[in-house]
Structures are given as structure tokens and as C-alpha cells.
Amino acid sequence: MTSHELRPRFWETVEMADMTQAEWEALCDGCGKCCLLKLEDEETAEVEYTNIACKLLDLGTCRCTDYPNRKAKVPDCVIIDMAELDRISYWMPRTCAYRLLAEGRKLKSWHPLISGDRNSVHRAGISLAGRMVPEDHVHEDDLEDYVVEGLE
Numbered sequence: 001m002t003s004h005e006l007r008p009r010f011w012e013t014v015e016m017a018d019m020t021q022a023e024w025e026a027l028c029d030g031c032g033k034c035c036l037l038k039l040e041d042e043e044t045a046e047v048e049y050t051n052i053a054c055k056l057l058d059l060g061t062c063r064c065t066d067y068p069n070r071k072a073k074v075p076d077c078v079i080i081d082m083a084e085l086d087r088i089s090y091w092m093p094r095t096c097a098y099r100l101l102a103e104g105r106k107l108k109s110w111h112p113l114i115s116g117d118r119n120s121v122h123r124a125g126i127s128l129a130g131r132m133v134p135e136d137h138v139h140e141d142d143l144e145d146y147v148v149e150g151l152e
Contacts, residue, residue, distance in 0.1 A: 011113060016101055017082050024081075027097040029111050029121045032062030032128040034080065037135065038091055039143060047091040050146040053132040062127045095126055 007014065010023045019027075037052040056065050056074060064070055070077045078088055085102055092099045097107055107114050110124035121127045138146060 011097070011101060011107060016085075016098075026113060027101070028080075029095075029097055029126070030062050030118065031093065031095065031121055031126050032057060032132065033093040034078070034096065035062075035064065036128070036132070037143065037146075039147065040091070045090070048147045050143060051128065051132050051148045052135050052138050052143065052146050053128075055135045057132070059132050059134065060129055062122075062129050 005020075006023055006026055010019060011027065014023065016024075032053065033049070035054040035057040037050045037054070039048045039050065040046070041048075053059055054064075054074060054077070056070055056077075057063070058065050066073060071079060078084065080088070080092075080098055085098060089099045089102055095108060097111060097113075100107060108124075108126075109115065110120045110126055112118045112120055122129050133146060
């Protein structure tokens with residue numbers, strides 16, 4: 001098996017810490033929610049989602065336009081890996097495969113690994129394709145005006 005091959009139904013048989021990089025990356029369903037700006041109350045740790053997308057997110061495909069260099073271009077980009085998963089999972093969407101598997105739950109039927117179709121997340125209405133605002137179109141003082149309910 002090469003590092004780019006996916007083992008059959010690996011998400012059901014392989015511990016997350018033992019997944020190859022390709023398998024780890026394949027868990028991302030492409031919803032775009034983790035690339036939204038979020039507001040966190042420092043006292044309560046409550047997280048509110050906005051519909052403001054990171055400047056690198058393609059608003060139509062919900063994929064990063066410069067994935068390999070994202071941390072250099074967006075220094076506060078959170079890289080989702082095993083080391084960070086426990087620390088950040090509380091702000092990840094409840095439908096996120098990384099969060100679901102970390103909590104011992106199953107992937108949703110619309111997840112591309114289950115459906116076999118990368119666009120199933122869009123057809124199921126889970127992705128935010130076409131429903132986001134580019135980060136550079138919003139003034140920092142107006143962030144709270146873009147808080148939306150039901151995205152978590």
C-alpha cells in the first residue's frame with residue numbers, strides 16, 4: 001500500500017492515530033465549516049459561527065485554494081491533526097468526521113467516504129457552498145453581524 005492509497009472502510013477499522021496521511025485527509029467531508037471565522041467567548045468558551053469564510057476558501061467548492069501553504073498565508077489557521085483534535089474538537093461542527101470518529105460515532109450517510117461521491121455533502125445541504133461571505137468583504141467591527149445559528 002502506498003501512502004496515497006486508502007484501505008477499504010479504514011475509518012471503521014483503523015484507529016485515527018494509525019491512519020495514513022491520505023486516510024486522515026480523506027476524512028474531511030468538504031463542508032467548509034471549519035474554515036469559517038468563529039467568535040469565542042473567553043469566559044464561557046462558547047463558540048458562535050459566522051458565515052464569513054477564510055480568505056483562502058473557495059466559496060463554491062468549500063476547499064482551500066492553497067492547502068499546502070495555508071498556515072504560512074493564514075497564521076491562525078488551525079491544522080486539524082491528532083495532536084490538536086482533543087483541544088479543538090469542541091468548536092468543530094457536530095457533523096465533522098474528525099469529531100464524530102473521535103467521539104466513537106459513525107460517519108453520516110452523505111459523507112463522501114460513505115456515498116462514494118465528493119459532492120454528496122453539497123447535495124445534502126451540509127456544506128456552505130454559496131452561503132458564505134468572503135473574509136475581505138467584512139470589517140472587523142461587524143463580525144457579530146454575521147453570526148448564524150445552526151451551523152455547529
